[in-house]
Amino acid sequence: MADIFNEVDEELRSDQLRKLWDKYSGLVIAVAVLIVVVVAGWRGWEYWQDRVARAAGDKYLAALELSDKGDSKAAEAALDVLAKESSGYAPIARLRAAGELSLAGDQPGALAAFDVVAKDKAVPSALQGIAALRAAYLALDLEDRPTVERRIAPFLTSGNPWRHAAREISAVAAWKAGDIEAAKKVLGEIESDQETPPDISRRTTVLSALIASASKKSAPAATPAAPSAPAAPDATPAAPSAAAAPDATPATPSAPEVPAATAPAPTAQTPEPAAPAAPVPPATKAE
Numbered sequence: 340m341a342d343i344f345n346e347v348d349e350e351l352r353s354d355q356l357r358k359l360w361d362k363y364s365g366l367v368i369a370v371a372v373l374i375v376v377v378v379a380g381w382r383g384w385e386y387w388q389d390r391v392a393r394a395a396g397d398k399y400l401a402a403l404e405l406s407d408k409g410d411s412k413a414a415e416a417a418l419d420v421l422a423k424e425s426s427g428y429a430p431i432a433r434l435r436a437a438g439e440l441s442l443a444g445d446q447p448g449a450l451a452a453f454d455v456v457a458k459d460k461a462v463p464s465a466l467q468g469i470a471a472l473r474a475a476y477l478a479l480d481l482e483d484r485p486t487v488e489r490r491i492a493p494f495l496t497s498g499n500p501w502r503h504a505a506r507e508i509s510a511v512a513a514w515k516a517g518d519i520e521a522a523k524k525v526l527g528e529i530e531s532d533q534e535t536p537p538d539i540s541r542r543t544t545v546l547s548a549l550i551a552s553a554s555k556k557s558a559p560a561a562t563p564a565a566p567s568a569p570a571a572p573d574a575t576p577a578a579p580s581a582a583a584a585p586d587a588t589p590a591t592p593s594a595p596e597v598p599a600a601t602a603p604a605p606t607a608q609t610p611e612p613a614a615p616a617a618p619v620p621p622a623t624k625a626e
Contacts, residue, residue, distance in 0.1 A: 395425035399432065406435075411443040430462045434470055441477065450477045466495070468501050475508050484516040503529065503539050510546060519550060526550075 402417035418436035422429045435451035457467050475490040487508065491600035494505035506529050513522040529535050529543045 351612075363626075374435045389611065391425070392427060395421060398425075398427055399435075402432075402435070406439060406442070411439045415439040415443070429537065430456065430459075430466045433462075434466060434473075437470070437473070446477055448479060451473050470595060472501055472504050472508070472543055475505070479508065481510055484512045487512045503532065503535050507539050510543060514550065519554070522546075534594060545601065 397420050398417065399524055401415045402421065405416035405417060407618075415436050418432040418439065422432040422436065425432070433452070437449050439458065441449035453470045456470035457474060459467070462470070471490065472494065472619050475487060476489055478487045491508050493499075494501040495509070497500065499505070506525050510522045510525040510529070513519075513525060514533040526543050526547050529539065535543075614618055
Protein backbone atom coordinates (compact mmCIF):
# COMPACT_ATOMS: atom_id res chain seq x y z
CA MET A 340 0.00 0.00 0.00
CA ALA A 341 2.84 2.40 0.76
CA ASP A 342 4.19 1.99 -2.77
CA ILE A 343 0.87 2.96 -4.26
CA PHE A 344 0.76 6.14 -2.21
CA ASN A 345 4.31 7.06 -3.25
CA GLU A 346 3.49 6.59 -6.89
CA VAL A 347 0.44 8.81 -6.52
CA ASP A 348 2.53 11.54 -4.85
CA GLU A 349 5.12 11.44 -7.63
CA GLU A 350 2.39 11.69 -10.24
CA LEU A 351 0.93 14.72 -8.52
CA ARG A 352 4.30 16.43 -8.27
CA SER A 353 5.01 15.74 -11.93
CA ASP A 354 1.67 17.19 -12.93
CA GLN A 355 2.31 20.31 -10.86
CA LEU A 356 5.74 20.85 -12.34
CA ARG A 357 4.36 20.29 -15.84
CA LYS A 358 1.67 22.88 -15.24
CA LEU A 359 4.20 25.39 -13.84
CA TRP A 360 6.46 24.91 -16.82
CA ASP A 361 3.63 25.28 -19.25
CA LYS A 362 2.60 28.46 -17.49
CA TYR A 363 6.00 30.13 -16.99
CA SER A 364 8.22 28.47 -19.57
CA GLY A 365 8.01 31.45 -21.91
CA LEU A 366 9.01 33.85 -19.17
CA VAL A 367 11.90 31.68 -18.07
CA ILE A 368 13.19 31.40 -21.61
CA ALA A 369 12.82 35.15 -22.15
CA VAL A 370 14.75 35.93 -18.97
CA ALA A 371 17.52 33.52 -19.97
CA VAL A 372 17.77 35.03 -23.43
CA LEU A 373 17.78 38.52 -21.93
CA ILE A 374 20.63 37.62 -19.62
CA VAL A 375 22.64 36.23 -22.53
CA VAL A 376 21.96 39.32 -24.63
CA VAL A 377 22.87 41.71 -21.79
CA VAL A 378 26.12 39.89 -21.05
CA ALA A 379 27.00 39.77 -24.73
CA GLY A 380 26.14 43.46 -25.12
CA TRP A 381 28.21 44.41 -22.07
CA ARG A 382 31.19 42.47 -23.35
CA GLY A 383 30.78 44.02 -26.78
CA TRP A 384 30.59 47.51 -25.30
CA GLU A 385 33.74 46.89 -23.25
CA TYR A 386 35.52 45.68 -26.38
CA TRP A 387 34.45 48.79 -28.28
CA GLN A 388 35.49 51.07 -25.43
CA ASP A 389 38.85 49.39 -25.31
CA ARG A 390 39.39 49.96 -29.03
CA VAL A 391 38.35 53.61 -28.75
CA ALA A 392 40.66 54.14 -25.78
CA ARG A 393 43.54 52.54 -27.64
CA ALA A 394 42.92 54.74 -30.66
CA ALA A 395 42.73 57.84 -28.46
CA GLY A 396 45.94 56.86 -26.71
CA ASP A 397 47.69 56.47 -30.05
CA LYS A 398 46.48 59.93 -31.11
CA TYR A 399 47.67 61.41 -27.82
CA LEU A 400 51.12 59.87 -28.23
CA ALA A 401 51.27 61.13 -31.81
CA ALA A 402 50.50 64.66 -30.55
CA LEU A 403 53.28 64.36 -27.96
CA GLU A 404 55.71 63.28 -30.66
CA LEU A 405 54.83 66.42 -32.62
CA SER A 406 55.52 68.47 -29.50
CA ASP A 407 58.87 66.74 -28.97
CA LYS A 408 59.82 67.65 -32.52
CA GLY A 409 59.14 71.30 -31.76
CA ASP A 410 55.94 71.60 -33.78
CA SER A 411 53.80 73.06 -31.00
CA LYS A 412 51.08 74.37 -33.31
CA ALA A 413 50.49 70.99 -34.93
CA ALA A 414 50.54 69.32 -31.51
CA GLU A 415 47.99 71.79 -30.20
CA ALA A 416 45.70 71.20 -33.19
CA ALA A 417 45.91 67.42 -32.74
CA LEU A 418 45.15 67.73 -29.03
CA ASP A 419 42.15 69.97 -29.69
CA VAL A 420 40.72 67.37 -32.05
CA LEU A 421 41.36 64.63 -29.51
CA ALA A 422 39.65 66.66 -26.76
CA LYS A 423 36.50 66.83 -28.90
CA GLU A 424 36.52 63.19 -29.98
CA SER A 425 37.43 61.40 -26.77
CA SER A 426 35.72 61.89 -23.44
CA GLY A 427 38.39 59.99 -21.50
CA TYR A 428 41.36 61.88 -22.87
CA ALA A 429 39.55 65.22 -23.16
CA PRO A 430 40.70 66.82 -19.85
CA ILE A 431 44.31 65.69 -20.30
CA ALA A 432 44.31 66.76 -23.94
CA ARG A 433 42.97 70.19 -22.99
CA LEU A 434 45.65 70.61 -20.34
CA ARG A 435 48.36 69.58 -22.76
CA ALA A 436 46.98 71.86 -25.47
CA ALA A 437 47.19 74.80 -23.07
CA GLY A 438 50.78 73.82 -22.31
CA GLU A 439 51.56 73.79 -26.02
CA LEU A 440 50.26 77.35 -26.28
CA SER A 441 52.74 78.33 -23.60
CA LEU A 442 55.57 76.56 -25.41
CA ALA A 443 54.62 78.36 -28.61
CA GLY A 444 55.02 81.71 -26.80
CA ASP A 445 51.34 82.55 -26.42
CA GLN A 446 51.40 83.07 -22.66
CA PRO A 447 48.09 84.99 -22.41
CA GLY A 448 46.36 82.35 -24.53
CA ALA A 449 47.79 79.57 -22.37
CA LEU A 450 46.68 81.37 -19.21
CA ALA A 451 43.13 81.67 -20.56
CA ALA A 452 43.08 77.99 -21.63
CA PHE A 453 44.21 76.81 -18.18
CA ASP A 454 41.58 79.01 -16.53
CA VAL A 455 38.85 77.41 -18.66
CA VAL A 456 39.91 73.91 -17.60
CA ALA A 457 40.24 74.96 -13.94
CA LYS A 458 36.68 76.29 -13.88
CA ASP A 459 35.09 73.35 -15.74
CA LYS A 460 33.11 71.30 -13.22
CA ALA A 461 33.10 68.33 -15.61
CA VAL A 462 36.87 68.03 -15.19
CA PRO A 463 38.09 65.88 -12.26
CA SER A 464 39.08 67.96 -9.23
CA ALA A 465 42.70 66.83 -9.38
CA LEU A 466 43.05 68.09 -12.95
CA GLN A 467 41.24 71.28 -12.02
CA GLY A 468 43.88 71.93 -9.36
CA ILE A 469 46.71 71.29 -11.80
CA ALA A 470 45.17 73.70 -14.32
CA ALA A 471 44.70 76.39 -11.66
CA LEU A 472 48.32 76.14 -10.50
CA ARG A 473 49.65 76.14 -14.06
CA ALA A 474 47.66 79.31 -14.65
CA ALA A 475 49.11 80.83 -11.45
CA TYR A 476 52.66 80.06 -12.59
CA LEU A 477 51.98 81.87 -15.87
CA ALA A 478 50.30 84.74 -14.01
CA LEU A 479 53.60 85.51 -12.25
CA ASP A 480 54.76 87.19 -15.47
CA LEU A 481 51.38 88.51 -16.63
CA GLU A 482 49.52 89.75 -13.55
CA ASP A 483 50.26 91.75 -10.41
CA ARG A 484 50.98 90.22 -7.04
CA PRO A 485 47.48 90.66 -5.48
CA THR A 486 45.89 88.86 -8.45
CA VAL A 487 48.37 85.99 -8.17
CA GLU A 488 47.75 85.74 -4.43
CA ARG A 489 44.00 85.48 -5.03
CA ARG A 490 44.59 82.64 -7.47
CA ILE A 491 46.57 80.53 -5.00
CA ALA A 492 44.64 81.42 -1.82
CA PRO A 493 42.40 78.28 -1.94
CA PHE A 494 45.49 76.04 -2.05
CA LEU A 495 47.37 77.56 0.91
CA THR A 496 45.25 75.87 3.57
CA SER A 497 46.98 73.36 5.82
CA GLY A 498 46.72 69.82 4.50
CA ASN A 499 45.92 70.85 0.94
CA PRO A 500 47.92 68.61 -1.42
CA TRP A 501 48.72 71.61 -3.65
CA ARG A 502 49.96 73.88 -0.82
CA HIS A 503 53.63 73.30 -1.68
CA ALA A 504 53.31 74.62 -5.23
CA ALA A 505 51.09 77.46 -4.00
CA ARG A 506 53.74 78.49 -1.46
CA GLU A 507 56.41 78.45 -4.13
CA ILE A 508 54.27 80.74 -6.30
CA SER A 509 53.65 83.02 -3.31
CA ALA A 510 57.37 83.29 -2.56
CA VAL A 511 58.24 84.12 -6.16
CA ALA A 512 55.43 86.71 -6.34
CA ALA A 513 56.70 88.39 -3.16
CA TRP A 514 60.28 88.38 -4.44
CA LYS A 515 59.27 89.87 -7.79
CA ALA A 516 57.31 92.58 -5.94
CA GLY A 517 60.38 93.43 -3.85
CA ASP A 518 58.90 92.17 -0.56
CA ILE A 519 61.97 90.23 0.54
CA GLU A 520 60.78 89.68 4.10
CA ALA A 521 57.52 88.09 2.94
CA ALA A 522 59.46 85.92 0.48
CA LYS A 523 61.80 84.74 3.26
CA LYS A 524 58.83 83.92 5.50
CA VAL A 525 57.17 81.75 2.85
CA LEU A 526 60.48 80.07 2.02
CA GLY A 527 60.85 79.25 5.70
CA GLU A 528 57.43 77.58 5.67
CA ILE A 529 58.44 75.51 2.67
CA GLU A 530 61.70 74.40 4.30
CA SER A 531 60.02 73.52 7.60
CA ASP A 532 57.34 71.37 5.91
CA GLN A 533 58.65 67.81 5.87
CA GLU A 534 56.20 66.88 3.10
CA THR A 535 57.58 69.39 0.59
CA PRO A 536 58.35 67.57 -2.70
CA PRO A 537 62.06 67.39 -3.60
CA ASP A 538 61.71 69.34 -6.86
CA ILE A 539 59.97 72.28 -5.15
CA SER A 540 62.52 72.13 -2.33
CA ARG A 541 65.38 72.39 -4.83
CA ARG A 542 63.81 75.35 -6.63
CA THR A 543 63.11 77.23 -3.42
CA THR A 544 66.68 76.59 -2.27
CA VAL A 545 67.89 78.33 -5.42
CA LEU A 546 65.54 81.24 -4.73
CA SER A 547 66.80 81.48 -1.13
CA ALA A 548 70.39 81.56 -2.37
CA LEU A 549 69.49 84.26 -4.88
CA ILE A 550 67.89 86.41 -2.18
CA ALA A 551 70.86 85.91 0.15
CA SER A 552 73.29 86.85 -2.63
CA ALA A 553 71.31 89.99 -3.44
CA SER A 554 71.29 90.94 0.26
CA LYS A 555 75.07 90.54 0.49
CA LYS A 556 75.60 92.72 -2.57
CA SER A 557 73.35 95.46 -1.25
CA ALA A 558 74.91 95.40 2.25
CA PRO A 559 78.49 96.42 1.16
CA ALA A 560 77.00 99.21 -0.89
CA ALA A 561 75.51 100.72 2.28
CA THR A 562 78.63 100.18 4.42
CA PRO A 563 81.00 102.33 2.31
CA ALA A 564 78.53 105.17 2.64
CA ALA A 565 79.10 105.18 6.41
CA PRO A 566 82.93 105.25 6.20
CA SER A 567 82.62 108.28 3.96
CA ALA A 568 82.11 110.18 7.24
CA PRO A 569 85.80 109.77 8.16
CA ALA A 570 86.48 112.02 5.20
CA ALA A 571 85.87 114.76 7.76
CA PRO A 572 89.18 114.02 9.49
CA ASP A 573 90.83 114.53 6.13
CA ALA A 574 89.29 117.97 6.16
CA THR A 575 90.47 118.59 9.71
CA PRO A 576 94.08 118.13 8.81
CA ALA A 577 93.51 121.05 6.54
CA ALA A 578 93.26 123.03 9.77
CA PRO A 579 96.80 122.16 10.69
CA SER A 580 97.67 123.77 7.41
CA ALA A 581 97.27 126.82 9.55
CA ALA A 582 100.37 125.51 11.18
CA ALA A 583 101.89 125.95 7.81
CA ALA A 584 101.13 129.58 8.41
CA PRO A 585 103.75 129.62 11.13
CA ASP A 586 106.09 128.33 8.43
CA ALA A 587 104.96 131.27 6.42
CA THR A 588 105.51 133.51 9.42
CA PRO A 589 109.16 132.63 9.65
CA ALA A 590 109.29 133.73 6.06
CA THR A 591 108.43 137.18 7.35
CA PRO A 592 111.66 137.37 9.35
CA SER A 593 113.37 137.29 6.00
CA ALA A 594 112.41 140.94 6.00
CA PRO A 595 115.41 141.65 8.25
CA GLU A 596 117.48 140.81 5.19
CA VAL A 597 116.47 144.24 3.95
CA PRO A 598 118.19 145.90 6.87
CA ALA A 599 121.09 143.57 6.15
CA ALA A 600 121.29 145.03 2.68
CA THR A 601 121.23 148.62 3.98
CA ALA A 602 123.59 148.26 6.96
CA PRO A 603 127.19 147.40 6.06
CA ALA A 604 127.71 145.95 9.50
CA PRO A 605 125.98 142.80 8.62
CA THR A 606 128.28 142.44 5.65
CA ALA A 607 131.08 142.15 8.09
CA GLN A 608 129.24 139.30 9.65
CA THR A 609 129.01 137.56 6.34
CA PRO A 610 132.58 136.29 6.71
CA GLU A 611 131.46 134.55 9.89
CA PRO A 612 129.52 132.09 7.89
CA ALA A 613 132.66 131.70 5.86
CA ALA A 614 134.29 130.45 9.00
CA PRO A 615 133.54 127.00 7.91
CA ALA A 616 135.83 127.75 5.03
CA ALA A 617 138.65 127.42 7.53
CA PRO A 618 139.80 124.40 5.68
CA VAL A 619 141.39 126.83 3.25
CA PRO A 620 144.64 126.65 5.32
CA PRO A 621 146.03 124.24 2.79
CA ALA A 622 146.76 127.34 0.86
CA THR A 623 149.17 128.35 3.68
CA LYS A 624 150.94 125.07 3.20
CA ALA A 625 151.41 126.12 -0.33
CA GLU A 626 153.51 128.99 1.06
